[in-house]
Each structure stands twice: as C-alpha cells, then as structure tokens.
Amino acid sequence: MLPRGRPRALGAAALLLLLLLLGFLLFDWRLRGAAALDGDPLAGPRDSNPSDCGPQPLPPPKCELLHVAIVCAGHNSSRDVITLVKSMLFYRKNPLHLHLVTDAVARNILETLFHTWMVPAVRVSFYDADELKPQVSWIPNKHYSGLYGLMKLVLPGTLPAELARVIVLDTDITFASDIAELWALFAHFSDTQAIGLVENQSDWYLGNLWKNHRPWPALGRGFNTGVILLRLDRLRQAGWEQMWRLTARRELLTLPATSLADQDIFNAVIKEHPGLVRPLPCVWNVQLSDHTLAERCYSEASDLKVIHWNSPKKLRVKNKHVKLFRNFYLTFLEYDGNLLRRGLFGCPSQPPSGAEQLQQALAQLDEEDPCFEFRQQQLTVHRVHVTFLPHEPPPSQPHDVTLVAQLSMDRLQMLEALCRHWPGPMSLALYLTDAEAQQFLRFVEASPVLAARQDVAYHVVYREGPLYPVNQLRNVALAQALTPYVFLSDIDFLPAYSLYDYLRASIEQLGLGSRRKAALVVPAFETLHYRFSFPPSKVELLALLDAGALYTFRYHEWPRGHAPTDYARWREAQAPYGVQWVANYEPYVVVPRDCPRYDPRFVGFGWNKVAHIVELDAQELADLWPAHPHHLAAAHLD
C-alpha cells in the first residue's frame, strides 16, 4: 500500500511515463573453526548457573548504566552493527552507553542514525579509528578485518580514563537475551581477573587443523574475542599497553603475522598471564563457524544468549541448526527499529536531544483537527540510514551534477532504467520499512546494472505515519549530494542519455560558477502509453509531440505548472533563454548544492515543489534558463 497522500500519478496503478529535456573490511566475520567443549570446565551451559539459586546470574542494579564498545568501519559493517544494536535494545532493560570506534564512513552513517533514531536511555560516543591506526599498524595481519580488528587491543587507552568496565562486541553478534545478564558476569571476576572470554569453539589453537598449521600460542583451545568483558581499570593498572605490545613483538619474531587479528594477541597474552582471564559460559558466544562443534554447548543450554556469525559464509553457513539461529538474526534484521523508541520502566533518563520538545508538540495536537494527520506527520522525525550500501563518491569536479530523487518500494524497478540514462552520481532517498530495506538490498545485489554502480548513494528513510514525507526525503538526498550542482528530479522521470554530459558542459559554458543566481530548467514531457520507445533526439521528440504520442508534462492536469518554460519558444530555440518565475511554476531544475532546502512541512501530495521554486525565486536564485534545445531526454520503460 502506498502511503496515503502520495501523488496518484506515482501510485502503482497509474503509470506515468515522462520525458526530460536538457537538461576494510566489511563483513566482520572471523574465519575461525570451532571445537567441542564437552566436559570442559571452562565452558558449557552448566557454567551459566553460577549459584545454587537458579539459572540466571544476579542482574546488575536496576537502571545501572552499561557500557558497550564496538569497532566499526565501512558501509557493510555499519549495517551489521545496526542489527546487533537492535537485538541488544530489544532485550535490554538498562540504560546503555555505546562507545563506537569508527572510520569516517561509519561515523557519518551511525551518527545520523542515532541522532534520528532518538532511542531513550542510549548514549553514543564516537572515537576516530584513523587516529588509532598508528598504534596497531606495525602489526602484520592476515585477517580480513585489517587494522580495525586490532583496535580492540587499544581500547583501555582509548576509552575515557574513568570508564572501569566495558563489554566489547564484534559486529557479527546477535543478542538473544538481555545484555544485563552478561554484564552481571563481571561480579564473578576474582580480584585479579580483567578479561572475560568464552572459549574458542574450534581446534584452531590446538594447531592440529592441518599440516604445518602454526597458530599463535593459547591456553588450551584458546578464547574467542567476539564477546569480551573488559575490566579497563585493572588492565590499565596492570600495564596492559606494554603487556600486549611486548608479547606481540616477541611472537612476531617467529610468526609472520597475526591470522585472527586481536584474537591471536589476546590469546598469547593470556597464555603468559592466565590469571587475567575469567572464562565465561559458552552460551554467551555461540560461534557458528564453518565446522563449529558449538552444538555441544547450545544443545545442553535451555537458552541462547549470544550468537556469533563468525563464518565467512555468515548466514549461509552449513549447520543443521542454522535455520533456528538464522531466525534470531532475521528477527532483528527486519525488526521495525521505530518500535525500539521506547523508554525503560522506572529508569528516569535524559530524553534524546529534541525528543522532549517533539513529544510536547505532538501532545498539543488536536485529534479532531481535520489536518491532524498532516501535523502529526510533519512532526515525525524519521530514522535515517544514509549510504545504506557501499558508495564511492566520484572524484571532485567543478561542474559535476548529482541527480537527486526519492522513491518508495513501488518504484524500485525504475532504478535500472535510471542508471542507464544517467551515468553520473546520484543521491536517492528511499522511504522503506526495515524489512523492505532488506528486500531493496537483495534487489540491488541481484541486478548487475545496479551492483556495478558505486556512484549511486542510497539513503534509507524509515517509514512512519500514513503520509509520504516527500520534502523530508528530498532534503535527505540533497544533504548527501557531494557535487557542486544538483539536478532535482523525480523518480518517474528518465533523463536523456546525453543530459548528464550536457548539463556539465552548460554549467561551464554559462559560467554558472561565477553567476550563481541561476537555475537551469529541464523541460519535462510525458506519455500516456505504457509501451513507448525513448526518442533519441529532439527531432524525434517533436515528431512524437506532433503525433500526440507525447505531451508536455502535466499538459492535461496542470498546464500552469510548466507554462513559463514556454514550450513554443523552446521548440524553435537554438540556445538557452531566460524565463521569469510566475506563480504555480514547478519546473525540474539544476541548482548549486547549497540551494535552499525543501519545506519539510509539505507531506503527501501537492505544492511541495512549487513552494521550493518560490523560495528559489525569493532568494534570487531563480534566473531560469531552459535547456539548450538540441539535447533531449525521454522516458522508456520496458
């Protein structure tokens, strides 16, 4: 179902075929084996029952703030972290402070996400991974996680000095229980223990996996570092920074590199200082590696606590119980993150920035007001996941133009045609549910045309409310455009194949760089037929116009919207010409990236673009120059 208020012409039923003229890492799984733990006192579900009282350790005091650290870099890991965080938030009953060590990409994504998510009782701090690189870049490393994996080693020196305890998580973790139960295991540390870890569920560190396999030294089967309880205070006191560096340097005299990044070094240090480690029950890190024998752990447990997708195959790992584990993961992958915007019972907490004013404004709305739905939708802050998929911004060029548009699920099939017609950068906002975002991901992965494009940035704005927030979507896409100019288009339009080149040339020729107060108008056409061949030139376009197979855009419904473009003059024109703003004019334009934003109060259908053109004109940006006539764009749907 379309959000109500979406223009009918965008509805799935009414096909509008339109013409435009001129106008490191990522999967954080770990390639590790796994081993049976049967009979091993270090692990097994028995150990999850530390007292005689019951199966649960004592929870931490109600409302105690729990600290969680995660290293995250790149687009794909950012998506993984969000699924992890959703699982954590679903079960949590305590306030959380997330400490995120991120590269610039992950920071942009996650900062925007948490800012717009507005989850009560969640604080987020960012730490710049690039600044930490020199501390670990000297370590030769064969693990896919590159330098980022190693950064877990420097957390005691990176996190605030007053922070005494933290849970450290890999990005490929899914919670199936309340993280407070894990935090409660800190209480079982002896006075000297500083690192809580689950045994590695593979024979990797036994060194017998294959001939000449020389793993790093470890205590028995070693430990897996996907889930770590760190007593930062004790590590700092024990001189951790020197400790791990000494061990690593010494081992690297005989070993060429780390194979499993930080995990090799943690294990080597623990072998030397076994008093540091507190073994944790195996259910707190059920490792689904390729040949895992974790079954001996979880088959005895009545309860899964944490699933660790540490196979390179991730969800496609072969395991007779994988469906069960996968269902936990899919639950949170597709879970509506908006539902996690809920407070905690009886834990007073500072509401997220802006949330309180919003609540008050919402509370003041009158439900009997005929505009109630519109006012409510205007006040909605949508959760936003920018650059949802891997994205390589094009090299900076002075006259480059990004196509900016927005869409929902029913327009996905426009993307391939759009990619064929517009070879330049695009910034597209998609209005989706969490489950639809996963369908979108699969759609792109299955399309060679889309998968080949690294210069298209997709920004997911999560659905909430009955009305389509068209201008909020436009603003998200506009804010993420990286070129000096933007072409403000709509998803139902297909540009001429030559439009991208023509626009860049025109911007240069018209000297728009110096006379910034101009917008280029891209004339728009439409056809009422659903089978249609895209006219390759202006001559063909004019022939189709004359034959009645094409119309100027909205010719029947709203000719005033494009009348000032002066199509009659455009037919004959050999060069761009100026036009003046007139009320109701709503052309498609190319403007500098720093143009005024759209008014986000327009939701649903109507006037949303007109108002923007008024604003452009009022700011004297609207010296309008219709497109050079010998360039032509037309729509084609197959």
Added chain:
Amino acid sequence: MLPRGRPRALGAAALLLLLLLLGFLLFDWRLRGAAALDGDPLAGPRDSNPSDCGPQPLPPPKCELLHVAIVCAGHNSSRDVITLVKSMLFYRKNPLHLHLVTDAVARNILETLFHTWMVPAVRVSFYDADELKPQVSWIPNKHYSGLYGLMKLVLPGTLPAELARVIVLDTDITFASDIAELWALFAHFSDTQAIGLVENQSDWYLGNLWKNHRPWPALGRGFNTGVILLRLDRLRQAGWEQMWRLTARRELLTLPATSLADQDIFNAVIKEHPGLVRPLPCVWNVQLSDHTLAERCYSEASDLKVIHWNSPKKLRVKNKHVKLFRNFYLTFLEYDGNLLRRGLFGCPSQPPSGAEQLQQALAQLDEEDPCFEFRQQQLTVHRVHVTFLPHEPPPSQPHDVTLVAQLSMDRLQMLEALCRHWPGPMSLALYLTDAEAQQFLRFVEASPVLAARQDVAYHVVYREGPLYPVNQLRNVALAQALTPYVFLSDIDFLPAYSLYDYLRASIEQLGLGSRRKAALVVPAFETLHYRFSFPPSKVELLALLDAGALYTFRYHEWPRGHAPTDYARWREAQAPYGVQWVANYEPYVVVPRDCPRYDPRFVGFGWNKVAHIVELDAQELADLWPAHPHHLAAAHLD
C-alpha cells in the same frame, strides 16, 4: 519489490488495463477499570521475587509441556489470538499444548493456520464452543464477549480429565516474557489453592465508581480473569461445577446480569471461598484499561511480563506509557510468523505433520540445479490465514458465482474498482508479509467501498521465498469459495457491470446444473492506455476495438492464448457457441466450484493457467461456451 518471476505485466511499473467480455466463463478487550495496587500485599513487583535468590521464579523442568487454554470466536478474535500466540512463541522455550475453545469461524481459521504454520513443539486441540453454550446460556450477561467469555467457567469439565493444570488467557493479551515463568508460579500454590489470579487494577469491585454502581461481590478490589492459572484437578475435586453455579444463581437473585462475564462469577466464588485463590504478581497481567492505575505496578517493575489490552479502545487507550506498551504489541502484530517455525533447544519433539518429509525433500535439492529456486518454492508450505476479515457468506443460491482471484500488495488499489464492477461474492487470496497484512487491514477499514462489503472473503497467504506462488494462491481462494460456481479471474481484470447477473442467468438458462461438463469462457480485452473509460456496452467495445484503443487480450504478445475464443465469430454472435480446446488456450472461465485444482508446482510466471485448462479439458469439463455477445465488460481505472 515484487517476488521475482511475477509476470511483468503485473509489475508496478507496467500498467495493464484489461477488459473482460461477458459470455461464459466467474476485540476481546474488557471494559474494566483499574486501580492502584500500591502497598497492597496481593500484588506489586516485589511479589515477583518469591525467593531470596533472584528475580525469577524457578523455571519449570526443561522441556516440560505447558498447557494453555483460550476461548476464541469470530474473525476479529482469531486475529487477536494469533498475535497473542506469536508473542508467546517468541519467548517460549518449552513445548506447548494449546486448547482452543472456538466457534466454527475461528476453528476454520485457526485450524488452517496451525496446520500450515507447522511450528515445532506446538500441539493444538479444538473444543466446540457451540456444544458448551447450553452450560452458560442461562446466565444473563451484559458483557460484549457474550456467551464466549463465560465459557472459561466450564473449562474444568471441558478439558481432558487427565489435564491437571492450565493457563487460561484472554485473546487481548500480549506476552513480553517466557510463559514458563508464569507456569512456574503453580509451584507457589499452597496445597489447597486452585486459581492463580492478578488483582483487578481498578476500583470497579469497590463499587464506588459511580452512583448506584452495584458490582458483583469480590474480595477487596477483586481479581482480573484475563490471565488465570487453573489447577483443574483441584477444582474438579472441590466440585467446581456446582460451586460456581450455586454462587451465580444466588447472586442473580438480586443482580440482573453479569457485567464482566466470567470475571464477576469467579470473583463471587472467590469471595465465598478465599482459600481457592493464589494471588499472582501484578506484572503478569498489566491491565491497560481506560483509567488504569496499573502504573503503580509496572513503574516499580524492572520487567514487563504480560500486557492486557482490556480497554474498549484497545491500542488507542490514553495512557502516558501507552506507546511503550503499544510497541510490544506491534512487535508481534507485524512479526514474521515464519520465523517462529524454529525448534526448541534440546527438547526432542514430534515434528508437525508433514514437516519431516518436507525437510527431507528440501535437503535433497541440489543448490547448483538451475531450477533450484523453483523446486524450493514448490516445496514451500505457506502459512495461510483464511477469512482474515469479517465475512458473511451470501445465502445459498443454486446458480451463484464467486469471483476467484489472487493479488499482492501492489494490486490493492484494484479492489475498490473490482467491488464496483462485481456485486457478487468474491474469494481473494492475498500474498503478504505479516506487516503488509496489517497495512491491508487499515486499507480496507479506510475504504467505505470495501468496508461495506461483507461478501468478499480475503485469505492471507504469508510470503516466503522469491517466487510468486500463483497457483497455490489460486487454490486457497478456490477452496474457500462457497457458491456452486466460480469465475476464475485475475486481479488486473475488471468485469462488465452486468457480468455477475448475466453469468447467473446463463448458468440457469444453459442448464449447467445438469450438464456439468461445461465451462463458460469470458472473452478478455486489454488497453494500452492508462486513462480509459470503461465501455458500457458491446457496441462501444467494438467501436474501441475498431479504433485501436482496445485489443483482444494479449493480442501482441501471445495471440494463441485466446485464439480459440474466435473473436471474429464472437463479434457477430447473438448467442453462446461452443469452442474446442486447442494447445496453449488460456481463457478465463466459469466452472463448478469442485473443478480440478491448479497445479501448485507452477510458481512465478508462465503456463500456470494453460496447464489448468488442459486439466479441465482432460477431465472433459471443457466444453467451452464463449459469452453471450450482448454482454460486455471493460476495464476502468481512475
């Protein structure tokens, strides 16, 4: 995104406007207040901590079978029960046996649902509510739940004699925790206690809500019966059947009727026999009635256990924490029920009927086989929720015809037009996710045209897999048709306004009742324009055909599909005429309801209907009679 393999013509982009020519072819909330429980020893979160060991009561033995009884009648309560069951299954770790007391409507829905859901370690037994009516129909009752609410009183005599314990739930309950924790509270019963209940969170039974308010007698604030722990064995031993009847009869000498159904009678009995009741912690039945003071319960709790939507306003109840509670409910309302098809850890259980063979067949598929996706989709058993919305079957008539079709979300907007064109009964299968099913529900509620129709049965088939299971959907819709004849149509077709009447008259005139081996062919047309006026008669249709504004259906792509209809003869014909089956013929037909089913192995696009016509012909059902010429149908989209 459309499931791959769906015909492109059905895609959201390509609008296919089609014409058919006639010829031949077809809240269980409770209105209760709520009160503060502060300082009341009966309730409060303190009581959820029955031992000194921790906040959780001891869980029942691993893998113990837990029994749950629910009374459910009608379409809306059936939807509620499914959401309740989803929340229960999400958190449960034990095998469950559901005892469902149902009317015929709920039984048809829930039996089909559980049969196709195939959740491991869940057994379901049905008990006929109609048979129980005489036991409670003598009680005058003002509660909306009618007789059904009262049936909780007769469970001790209705459930199997060997069943000793059961948890009884209202349909408007949402679990936020593992039901085993609730079951564990049986262990806290004294030797004589037989009924575990949470105090009523309102002042209703104090009798001071308004002037002349005369509630039934109760102990203090009384108890709420939305969640009951019943020791059936002890109740039977104590002579429960006589006990409650005696009490009810005596009270009804002075009170005109029960106001809150079974709850009034339970409270009156408990007032007389206070030793029977075991008070339960308030978090096990947080009652969100209109003026609930339940906050004093849940604000002290660290953990919500069970939410009870016992306001007539349900989710729209005013409460400053309602958003938080609503999010729990919405979580399960929209939760993908397929994800609950997961086994239990370490509890061996009989797999659901058919599940084992399916698993084996799936395991034998070769992932490298180019047809792997098709074979996998063919083996998928889709969860089915028949008559998702309230439905009144039309009175039985000997020549009545049900329109049968299937659709997914992108075709919802066809429904209103279809309802305008076809005034008779319809049976429609919808291929949706759980979340989309809720969008569909809101769509129908918001449409006066759809909301007014009680003779349209909607059957939700839940999405799973990448290919559109077109024939499985058709079979679901066909199986639920209740008239002697069915018109096997497609959702993109709009019938002539007169087609329904014409078909019924023709079935009678042609004596199809006696010569059953005939199918009526309804000639089909299409237009390539997206703006189009539906031709009101055959004359206008022929004019449009001659003008090239209309074509016979699939004239360009696949003329063979409809060639045997012999449109040239049809143009001139004044009466139905016989046609013979020819390979590739795929007309739209009217046939008896007990016609052969579609072959469910056809998934995605292609040959699915052709194969069915072959089957009709092979079974000699296919004496084909194209429609009488002066009746006409055409499509119109606005």
